[in-house]
Amino acid sequence: xxxxxxxxxxxxxxxxxxxxxxxxxxxxxxxxxxxxxxxxxxxxxxxxxxxxxxxxxxxxxxxxxxxxxxxxxxxxxxxxxxxxxxxxxxxxxxxxxxxxxxxxxxxxxxxxxxxxxxxxxxxxxxxxxxxxxxxxxxxxxxxxxxxxxxxxxxxxxxxxxxxxxxxxxxxxxxxxxxxxxxxxxxxxxxxxxxxxxxxxxxxxxxxxxxxxxxxxxxxxxxxxxxxxxxxxxxxxxxxxxxxxxxxxxxxxxxxxxxxxxxxxxxxxxxxxxxxxxxxxxxxxxxxxxxxxxxxxxxxxxxxxxxxxxxxxxxxxxxxxxxxxxxxxxxxxxxxxxxxxxxxxxxxxxxxxxxxxxxxxxxxxxxxxxxxxxxxxxxxxxxxxxxxxxxxxxxxxxxxxxxxxxxxxxxxxxxxxxxxxxxxxxxxxxxxxxxxxxxxxxxxxxxxxx
Numbered sequence: 001x002x003x004x005x006x007x008x009x010x011x012x013x014x015x016x017x018x019x020x021x022x023x024x025x026x027x028x029x030x031x032x033x034x035x036x037x038x039x040x041x042x043x044x045x046x047x048x049x050x051x052x053x054x055x056x057x058x059x060x061x062x063x064x065x066x067x068x069x070x071x072x073x074x075x076x077x078x079x080x081x082x083x084x085x086x087x088x089x090x091x092x093x094x095x096x097x098x099x100x101x102x103x104x105x106x107x108x109x110x111x112x113x114x115x116x117x118x119x120x121x122x123x124x125x126x127x128x129x130x131x132x133x134x135x136x137x138x139x140x141x142x143x144x145x146x147x148x149x150x151x152x153x154x155x156x157x158x159x160x161x162x163x164x165x166x167x168x169x170x171x172x173x174x175x176x177x178x179x180x181x182x183x184x185x186x187x188x189x190x191x192x193x194x195x196x197x198x199x200x201x202x203x204x205x206x207x208x209x210x211x212x213x214x215x216x217x218x219x220x221x222x223x224x225x226x227x228x229x230x231x232x233x234x235x236x237x238x239x240x241x242x243x244x245x246x247x248x249x250x251x252x253x254x255x256x257x258x259x260x261x262x263x264x265x266x267x268x269x270x271x272x273x274x275x276x277x278x279x280x281x282x283x284x285x286x287x288x289x290x291x292x293x294x295x296x297x298x299x300x301x302x303x304x305x306x307x308x309x310x311x312x313x314x315x316x317x318x319x320x321x322x323x324x325x326x327x328x329x330x331x332x333x334x335x336x337x338x339x340x341x342x343x344x345x346x347x348x349x350x351x352x353x354x355x356x357x358x359x360x361x362x363x364x365x366x367x368x369x370x371x372x373x374x375x376x377x378x379x380x381x382x383x384x385x386x387x388x389x390x391x392x393x394x395x396x397x398x399x400x401x402x403x404x405x406x407x408x409x410x411x412x413x414x415x416x417x418x419x420x421x422x423x424x425x426x427x428x429x430x431x432x433x434x435x436x437x438x439x440x441x442x443x444x445x446x447x448x449x
Contacts, residue, residue: 002367003279003321004427005358026432027326027354034352036360039339049329049348050338053356055385057338061330061349063393067092069330071395072348079263081206082175084252086260087398097242099398101249102257105236106398111405114233115302117153118406122413124149124159129418132446136423139274139442143410144173147269150406151262156216157230168212168262175205176267176433213258217251234258265399268324269406271435272389276318276411278428278442279369281420286314286371291449294412311408311415313371319389319407321369323353324435328391353388354436362386419447 006028034040038054052058061069070091083089087098104110125146129137148169149160158165217238223229224238237257241248249257280286290311296304328351336343343349358366363386364378373379390400397403414420423445428438 001282003282003369004429005321005367006430027430027436030352030355034355035358035366038361039341041341047346047348048344049350050341050343051350051352051355052338053352053359053362054339055362058351058356058388058392059385061351062388062391062395066394068333068336069349070333072329072331081203082209083259083263084210084256086256088260088264095395097245098253098257100242100244101240102237102398104240105233106402110233110236111401112302113231114154114402115305115405117157117232118150118409119300120159121146121149121153122410125410126413126417129414129446130448133418133448134446136426136443136445139277139420139444140270140437141441143273143277144266144270145169146410147266147273147406148172148262150269150410151265154402155233155258155261155265156220157232157234164212164216168209171205171209171212172262172266175202175209210255210259213262214251214255217254217258221251233261261399264397265402267435269403271324271437272315272319272322272403272407273410274438274442275322275430275436276315276407277414277420277444278438279318279321280314280411280415281422281444283369284419284421286310287415287419290314290412290415294416297409297412297416305405305409308408308412310371311412312404313374315404315407315411316374317369317371320357320387321367322430322436323357323389325389325391326354326432326436327352328388351388354432356386356388359386415449417449419449421445421447 034051034053037051039057040051042049042051052061071089079089085094087095087102090098125142128145129142145160148165152158152160152162152165156162156165160166160169217234220229220234220238224235229235238249238254280290293308293310296307330349330351332343332345332347332349335345357363360366363382364373364376374383390397390403421444423443426440426443428442429440430436431439
């Protein structure tokens, strides 16, 4: 049984047809040949782009010469209303300064400090789900709620039921449903000072979300000044000065960073966990294996996470098949040459985890669900060279370690209490918006274990 993926388009379509497909879903807008190609070139009247699947080229762009290929400004346009100048969008010295302040909050020792909050969020998720035993549920709703709860508990020491947290969560869901991965206005070659085309509703939702985050940030600043702040991620980030300049984030900068923590830590984790639940429903033997392993969580501790090996391998395989961020785009700062082709300055360089993770010339049985592959030579090689769910190199996701604790932990806690079964006629179809989600949701039946 092969997990579902979008039906690729024919190799040749008109530019207008491609843009319509792209706007609807960028995954099904791509041709089948990209699952075998080392590189593909795409030209429009406005710009040239190159998708690279060859591991050596990916290594060059993301690891060896990242400053020569900064994040593309075209891609940031769709997210700018919400994320401002967050670390996800910036480049150069601004980005370096932001990472110098943020990275210490996510070091190994700090992850241990956040573990009690993760456990509380997982237990709350299990408690909420008991009311739905015997029912069909939409799993993306379940995992979005759980991931948002983890973020608010670890970042601001408040549960999702907190009034402001609830408002942020609800407004973000509206924002996510309306916002495509890319704003097509970003592909029109106009000067940067010309306003981009965002819908009034998108701008309104982003403004309201940022105002709510600003209220949480202001309250935390007050507690810090009074010496009463909890020792959580928000306090750590707000009190960490840049070691080179001695400056901390100001209020606006902190709002930008919290916005991306919520997007990256909630939206991507929710996508990954929902697809993981679908995969274990499709291959139910794995549910029993994970449930047996999860008995070590009877008395949970941070040390027990390292023993959730099966859960981690299953979650890792879900990230391979359904990477939350399906494409990353960089921009060539100087003319270059890839595989004998001229790459002009300003060309868009696309690294697609979606295609790289399913590449037919790299992976054994690339479209099959096989958590055991990570113990094989092919799996180990591909993990080093062709597996980038969190990107890689200097711009690797700050929260990658956080996600690899949170995902297996939530999965284990759910499967030690429940079984998840497929719902007839509800096969999910992956599409890409802010992250890889299902076109009509991921529907499963919840059964008490």
